Amino acid sequence: MGATLLPHRHPGRAWLVLLTALLAMLSTLTVPAMAEPDPADKIERAVAEALEAKDSSDFWVMFTEQADLTGPSQVADWNARGQAVLDALRETADRSQAAVRADLNGAQVDYQSFFIANALLVRGGTTALADSLAKRAEVASILATHTYALPTPQPAADPGAVDAVEWGLAAINADDVWSGFGVRGEGVVVGNIDSGVQFDHPALAAKYRGNTGSGTVDHNYNWFDPSRVCAGGTPCDNNGHGTHTMGTMVGGDGANQVGVAPGARWIAAKGCESNGCSEAALLASGQWMLAPTDSTGANPRPDLRPHVVNNSWGSSNGGTIDPWYRATVQAWRAAGIFPSFSNGNSGPGCNTAGSPGDNRESFSSGAFDVNGAIASFSSRGPGENGDVKPNLAAPGVNVRSSVPGNGYAANSGTSMASPHTSGTVALMWSSAPSLVGDIARTEALLDDTAVDVDNLTCGGTADDNNVFGEGKLDAYAAVDRSPRGPVGMLTGTVTDASTAAPISGARVELTGPSNRSLLTGAPGSYSSSLPVGDYTISVSAFGYGTLAGTVSVAEGQTTTRDVALVPQPSSDITGVVRSSAGQPVANATVRITPGPIQSVTSGADGAFVIHRVPHGDYQLTASAGGCADPRTQALTVDGPETLDFTLPNRSDSFGHHCTLETTSYVEGDTPLALTGDDQATLVQLPFEFFFYGKTYREAHVTTNGHVNFLARSTAYANAAIPGTAAPNAAIYPFWDDLLIDASSRVMTKTSGTAPNREFVIEWRNATFFQATTTRIDVEAVLSESGVVSLRYRNLDSATPRETGSSATVGIENATGTVALQYSLNSPVLNNAQSIRFTPPASGVLSGTVTDANDSLPVAGAVVRAMNGATEVAQTTTAADGTYRLRLLAADYAVEVTKQHYVASSSPLTLTGDHTQNVALNTPRAELDTTPLTFLAEAGQLRTATLSLRSTSALSLDYSLSSGASWLWAVPGTSSVKPESAQAVTVRVDPVGLTPGVHDSTITFSTNAGRTPTLTVPVRLVVPEYRRGINVGGSGLTDRNGDVWVDDQRWAPGGSGYLSAGPVTTTRKAIAGTEDDALFQSQRESAGGYRFDTLPAGTYQVQLNFAELNAFQPVGRRVFDVSLNGTKVLPNYDIAARVGALTADVHEFWVTVPDGGSIAIELAALAGKKPPVLNAVRITHRPDRTT
Structure with a gap:
């Protein structure tokens, strides 16, 4: 399982493992036939x-x-x-x-x-x-x-070597196999499914099957990266786990003998993308191991499959047996591939073995320490169907092996144990070719030769138990018991023919009864135990010619075959490495390919020299890490050569580039409420911050030296970036397990003026969990322009952890797919330099969106910056119509949309800040929305006409709706042509309504952007009492549909005139009215009219007058009109007011109690003609109070 592997320092946190539980995908158990499932x-x-x-x-x-x-x-x-x-x-x-x-x-x-x-x-x-x-x-x-977390391997104490051999190798007697049998894994290929491998690591480069031996590499059929994480198809390890496990199997560079089978070759599949392993990558890797493909994933070659596959990963599923990888393992076994698995890191409890190691088909390893004691974390059995698990135990605590960066480190876990077993199988198959592909015999030999340990805490016997399995791995005994047959020893030394100096790293190829590919060691010597017989031998080395011949190996005899190779001419290469600013770059690494020539490091003045380079064509690469990208140049060496390098600034695929500066440290002045361990808080930014093409207004700040713009994250275990695990959209000034204690603070500060403001986030006097005597000052300075500056103070250069030996430094996008990592677990930070991350060129696109009709702002319009069909950014206009977007310098289409407006799209080439105002076209509607009031009784249909006008160059579409069943309008939908009007008839029908006031609305829904909704209030007044009398005439219905009754004498409780006077009529037209009949009859000297037994309320009293005598002089007919005793028309002279044969209508208001009356009195003045009245109507008005 994944390297752990220290007990966790926080309550409730589990031991770290390579992978958490994997989903059960497949079961191949044979079951009886049954009905098809639902x-x-x-x-x-x-x-x-x-x-x-x-x-x-x-x-x-x-x-x-x-x-x-x-x-x-x-x-x-x-x-x-x-x-x-x-x-x-x-x-x-x-x-x-x-x-x-x-x-x-x-x-x-x-x-x-x-x-x-x-x-x-x-x-x-x-x-x-x-x-x-x-x-x-x-x-x-x-x-x-599912995608499963892959923790970064945890460092462990180095227990040292035993007689110059790593303790784990000595514990299984691997070194005795080398010396006693002359077998180091020659002729065997091992593979691992892991986080990748640093293929050019000094301990692994010569053993990589892709190493052609001529100074070149060929990754076809030797490397597989299903998720395409590594750049350019070149093997990489962005986690470290895979390089470590591979080193335990085959690693060794002379001074660092870390591998069990250093003579074996290796290939690898990157089943774990970074900090996680997807099921798809794991399954694809298992498939590739069965039949490796070329670099395009085509042309599978099962003949190039490895002999052993190491799997230091699995789930922590305890007693649950997860069979999802079983089909893959079964296929490997069928093809003769030995399936080696770690047993898990979930101990010390019983029944904790992880899958796939707990499957019957898998051969799993537990872990013991330098004292031979089982590791507390080592998972215990039983396994599937009560099988003994682990199968055996191997060294897995404080195991030192190779790690990326050409270094070495000690890790712990059953991840470290399984490679010991894998390497042992390589030794067995190398010594006994008849075992190759015979999985059952190999497992039996491993089991039978394991050293029994009597530990029955999880059941079993001294011989087979669920703690040590069959016992402790013994490589020497396993090889000794292997069916090796008659063998002899072949040895020799390869030297320089001109100097007699030994040549290390020379390749010795043997073809015969058993094929071998050997490499000479530091003294130029080689040796191998071989089946007896005749062999063809070919010896080659970089910078030398190739020699070939034959050699015979006799049983029990040692045959010596020394070879002297003729060197090719060579010369020195010198040069200087400079930065993009022309400054010398110290400690830059200059690597030359092809060939096993050691990389060199530039001095303080940037100068380097590579001695004795054989003449030929080469590629030289200078790299300095940090903010400098590597640069590769071709060079033909045919004499002394000079080659200088200017390193470009590092950049990520988004376009950020990195530079080193000497900017001053700026202290924060506002403390955050953020203390303790693994805590976080949300901070509002003082300006919009543009980061990886997105704009943010708030940030999540954690105690662990990072800040992100998406969600709260307190992740304390740093990892390589990019990585899809949280946090993302993040800035990592110093991602480590920091602690903000009583002596520490997290501070912020805002400085400058727009658009050049800066926001400081400072971790002041921060310390480390479990290392509280170590303190640092770290800050991230965010600029309004999108620039990020990471600055440091009080770092002790003599303390690696303070300078970043366990930290991640860099920036990362929101999806965890793009990052600019300055350093990972490297002590490269210092007080003198700050790290500046500059985004690609950008600009602010701003402007105002207005209505083209009235030139006023349009709020709520959506402004989008489009790159083809892809939306790059969007915003919404404010109340004043303004918008603002920060965009990368590029070509865009700027689209502006809002409902009821015509969408606008215009091209833009953005090179800097740019103002783009947009006027949106839309129809314009005009309508008189003065409230309409109707007075009607049951059976009376009332109408009114509204004029809806289109006052723009666009057609105006509308639809109507009303809020009541008694109200409607026609036409209900229509389109009004530009600069035209539409008459709309509003109708009311009081049928079924109770007397009183009824309010509703007519609503016009239009496509006019400024007035998408127009509302006209409508009031319908239904009177409880209404009576009109056509004085002196007969009943009629007027133009409005109102009924006027015959004139009649008043009787108590009724209505009519009080005294009968003469009636005058005419057929002549009456001016001032369309209802002439209501004015063509009148009664003189009526005394007045009375209406009795009225409902309580306010009444409208309408009196119609007309002088029917065409020759009536002014001043002849003058009279007073009173209403309920109150004079309302004194000295009224119709002729004087309007003339003869002309309508004169008067309205008055009076309030009546329930059952009350309204009396209209007409009183003649002395000497004047009698008063007249042509029509009278009283109407109860529930909409009035006075």
Whole structure:
């Protein structure tokens, strides 16, 4: 399992492991035939939940049928056996997956097929697709995808070596195998599925199968990176775990003998992308190990599969047996590949073995320490079906091995134990070729030769128990018991023919009864135990010619074959490494390829020299880390050469570049409420901060030396960046396990004026968890321009941890896919230099969006910057119509949209700050929204006309709605042409309404941006009492549909005139009215009119007058009009007021109690003609109070 591997320092935190639990994907257990399961039961709950949360999700489609590998596993020839297994797996997958693949292709769904487990990984599948696939009989299950955390290996104390051999190698007697049998793993290829490998590490470079021996490398069939994490297809290790486990298997550079089988060759697959391992990468890696492909992933070659695959990863699933990788392991075993696994780091409890190590098909290793005691973290068994697990125990505590950066470190974990077992298998198969591919015999030999340990705490016996398994690994005994047959020893020394100096690293190729590929050691010597017989020998070394010949090996005899190689001419290369600013770069590494020439380091003046380079064509690369990108130049050496380097500033794929400065440290002045261990707080930024193309207004600051702009994160275990695990969108001034105690503070400060403000986040006098005597000052300075400056103070250069030996420094984007990492676990920080991260050129796009009709601001408009069909950024205009976007310098289309406005799109080439105002076109609507009031009784339909006007160059569309059933308008929908008007008729019908006041509205919904909604209030007054009398005439209905009754005498409780006077009529037209009939009759000397038994309320009293005598002089008919005793028209003279034959209407208001009356009195003045009245109407008005 992943390296752990120190007990965690926080309560409740578990031991670190390489991977957490992996999802159960596949079971190949044979079960009796049964009814087809319900399709819904085939879909894992996690898949259903993911699809409920969003429209699509990735998921696995697992097929029921598994290939029968019984026959292929019996094929004797190594190459033919691998091909037979590959063919069987492919045929089964192609046949059983055919229909599903056809459906997916037809639906244009992205997927990846895996033949090794008969599975498909569907990308962006939908609920409907999952349901459809689950209904297929050939589909076993639909499972969710997972990515699992991969912790950075934890450093451990170095227990030192035993007689110059690492303690673990001595503990299993590997060094005795080298000396006693002359076997170091020659002819065997090991592989690992891990976090990658530094292929040019001094302990591993010569053993890499991709090393051609001529100074070049070929990664085809030797390296696999399914997730394409490493740049340029070149092997890398961005975690460190894989380089360490590979070193334990084969590593060694003379002074550092760390590997069990240093004569073996290695290949690798990067099954863990960075800090996590996806199921897809793990399965793809397992498939590649069965049949390695070229660098494009094509042309599989099962004949180039490794003999042993080390798997120092797994889940911490305790008593649950997870069979998801079983099909892969079964395929390996069928092809003759030894499957070596770690047993897990979840001890000391019983029943804690992890998967796949706890599977019956896997050979797993527990871990013991330098004293032979089982490691407390080593997982205990039992395994599947009560099997003894681990199978055996191997060294796994404080194991020193290779790590990226050409260094060495001690780590702990069963991850470190399993490579000891893998290396031992390499020694066994190298010494006994008849064992190659015979997994069962190899496992039996390992079990039988393991040293028993009587530990029954988890059950079992002294011989087989669930703590040590079969016992402690003994490589010497395993090799000694292997069927090696008659052997002899071949030794020799390779020297320089001109100087007789020994040549280390020379390759000795032997072809015969057993093929060997040997490398000479530091004194130029080589040796190997070989089956007897005749061999062809070929010896080569960089810078020398090649010699070939034959040699015979006799049983029990030592044959010596010394070789002197003729050197090629050589010369020195000198040069100077400078920065982009022209300054000398000290401590830059200059590497030359091809060839095993040691890299050199530039001096304080930037100068370097590489001595004795054989003549030929080379590539020289100078690298300095930090803020300088490497630079590679070609050089033909045919004499003394000079080659200078100018290193460009480092940059990431987004365009940030890094430079070193001497900027002053700025102290914060505002403390944050942030103290303790693993704490975080949210800070509002004083300005919009532009970072990796996104704009942020708040930041999450943690005690652990990092700040991010997405979500709270207190991650304390630093890791390489980029990485998809949180935090992301982050700045890492000093990501380490820091502590803000009583002597520490986290401070902020804002300085400057817009647009050149800066915001300081400072960790002052911060200390380290478990190292509280060490203190540092660190800060990140965020500039309004997007520049980030990391600054340091009070770093002790003599204390590596203060200068970054366990910290990550850099910046990272929001998805964890792009980063500019300045340093990782490297003590390179100092007080004199700050690190400046400058974003690519950008500018602020700003402006105002207005309405083209009125030139006033448009709020809420969406402004988008588009790159083709991709939205780069968007914002919304403020209340004053303004907007602001910071964008990278580039070509854009600026799109502005708002409902009811015509969208605007205009091209923009942004080179700096730019103002772009936009006027949006929209229809314009004008409407008189004065409230409408109708007075109507049941059966009376009232109407009014509104004029909706379009006053722009665009058509105005509208639709109408009303708030009441008694109110409507026509036409209900229409389009008004530009600069035109539409008459809209409003109608009311009081049918069914109770007397009183009824209010509602007519609403116009338009496509006018400024006035998308226009509302006209409408009031309908339904009177409880209304009576109109056509005085002196008969009943009629006027133009408004109102009824006027015949004139009649008043009777108590009724209505009418009080005294009968003469009636005058005319047929002449009456001016001033359209209802002439209401004015063409009148009664003289009526005395007045009375209306009795009225409901309580306010009444409108309407009196119609007209002088019907066309020749009536002014002043002849003058009279007073009173209402309920109150004179309302004194000295009224119709002729004087309006003339003859002309309507004169008067309205008055009076309040009446319930059951009350209204009396209209007409009184003649002395000497004047009698008063007249043409019509009278009283109306109850519930909408009035006075």
